Amino acid sequence: MFQALRREVLLVAVASLYLWAFVVDRDGAGRALASGGRVFLSVVLIIVSVFGILGLFQVWVDKKKVATHLGERAGLGTILLGAAFGTVLVGPVYVIFPLLFAIRAHGARWAVVTAILTAWAVKIPMVPLEVQFLGWRFALARTVLTFIGAVIMGFLVEWLMALGSRSKGEPGAARVN
Amino acid sequence: MVALVAAGYGFTRYRSRAKTNQAVTVARKSLLAMLPTFAAVFGLVGLFQVFVPPSLVERWLGAGGGPFSLLVGATVGSVAAGPPAGAFPIAGSLIEAGAWMPAVAAFIVSWVLVGVVSLPFEGRVFGWRYALTRNGMSFLLAMLIGLAMGWLV
Numbered sequence: 275m276f277q278a279l280r281r282e283v284l285l286v287a288v289a290s291l292y293l294w295a296f297v298v299d300r301d302g303a304g305r306a307l308a309s310g311g312r313v314f315l316s317v318v319l320i321i322v323s324v325f326g327i328l329g330l331f332q333v334w335v336d337k338k339k340v341a342t343h344l345g346e347r348a349g350l351g352t353i354l355l356g357a358a359f360g361t362v363l364v365g366p367v368y369v370i371f372p373l374l375f376a377i378r379a380h381g382a383r384w385a386v387v388t389a390i391l392t393a394w395a396v397k398i399p400m401v402p403l404e405v406q407f408l409g410w411r412f413a414l415a416r417t418v419l420t421f422i423g424a425v426i427m428g429f430l431v432e433w434l435m436a437l438g439s440r441s442k443g444e445p446g447a448a449r450v451n
Numbered sequence: 452m453v454a455l456v457a458a459g460y461g462f463t464r465y466r467s468r469a470k471t472n473q474a475v476t477v478a479r480k481s482l483l484a485m486l487p488t489f490a491a492v493f494g495l496v497g498l499f500q501v502f503v504p505p506s507l508v509e510r511w512l513g514a515g516g517g518p519f520s521l522l523v524g525a526t527v528g529s530v531a532a533g534p535p536a537g538a539f540p541i542a543g544s545l546i547e548a549g550a551w552m553p554a555v556a557a558f559i560v561s562w563v564l565v566g567v568v569s570l571p572f573e574g575r576v577f578g579w580r581y582a583l584t585r586n587g588m589s590f591l592l593a594m595l596i597g598l599a600m601g602w603l604v
Binding site for chain 2: 282283284285287288289291292295299302303305306307308309310311313314317319320321322323324325326327328329330332333334366367368371372374375378384387388391392394395397400402403404406407408411412415416419420423426427430431434435
């Protein structure tokens with residue numbers, strides 16, 4: 275039971291807030307609940323669609339093949355490919371990180387790994403949700419900027435890692451700083 | 452939107468029935484797994500709309516703050532514990548309450564890229580040097596992207 279609570283920290287926190295709210299301002303708390311519910315209903319179809327897309331991606335994009343491919347090459351093209359791959363990645367942190375670690379173990383440069391991780395902020399499957407809440411101009415701008423940022427971050431972090439480090443970002447140093 | 456996704460599924464069903472069923476299962480399971488989080492996030496949105504005075508948002512995340520608002524946005528995002536999908540509804544509420552758009556953009560980018568909560572895990576997988584470097588740079592990137600958003604949008 276405690277395990278479940280630990281996992282859903284956010285829900286527990288929000289539930290506690292509501293408890294406090296009910297004590298302090300019963301009417302307000304009720305309104306808050308209703309308001310949240312209304313917003314949810316307004317986007318429920320989009321959420322369902324988003325997960326539909328997620329399912330399709332999960333099954334049809336072969337992560338292993340991409341991982342191997344990204345690990346074996348090392349040019350600008352690979353970094354761009356990595357960033358593109360990152361934008362469509364979906365999953366919790368504890369799934370993404372091991373995947374990236376596997377890519378790194380296959381020999382990928384820090385630049386590639388960082389580009390993927392940063393591009394992960396784009397979350398293409400979630401874009402419909404972003405558009406719904408923030409408008410398509412915002413979503414488009416953020417997507418483009420993040421993609422560019424991913425490539426820059428790739429080079430930047432790799433360079434920083436190479437400073438004062440003997441490994442110089444060489445592959446095969448996956449376990450060493 | 453739903454029509455598009457349904458069409459997509461119809462197409463893949465034609466290509467491979469087994470894989471399509473698998474996709475549906477994955478979709479359903481992921482959705483169910485996320486429901487507690489969505490409940491929390493939309494609950495938070497509701498609380499926000501009723502209890503957070505716009506003046507508070509204006510003070511910490513308002514346009515008048517400029518770089519300070521960016522910093523606050525990026526900081527709040529970095530300590531967020533939860534799936535990135537949760538950032539969007541909250542961001543929408545922030546904007547509605549009068550937050551500066553760049554600060555909200557920094558908030559979203561930071562939520563996804565900088566994880567104070569996930570730092571230990573990242574450190575264990577990639578090494579602490581990488582984890583700290585990447586998170587630090589991402590924090591700056593979040594603010595930069597926020598700034599750029601201000602020019603573009």
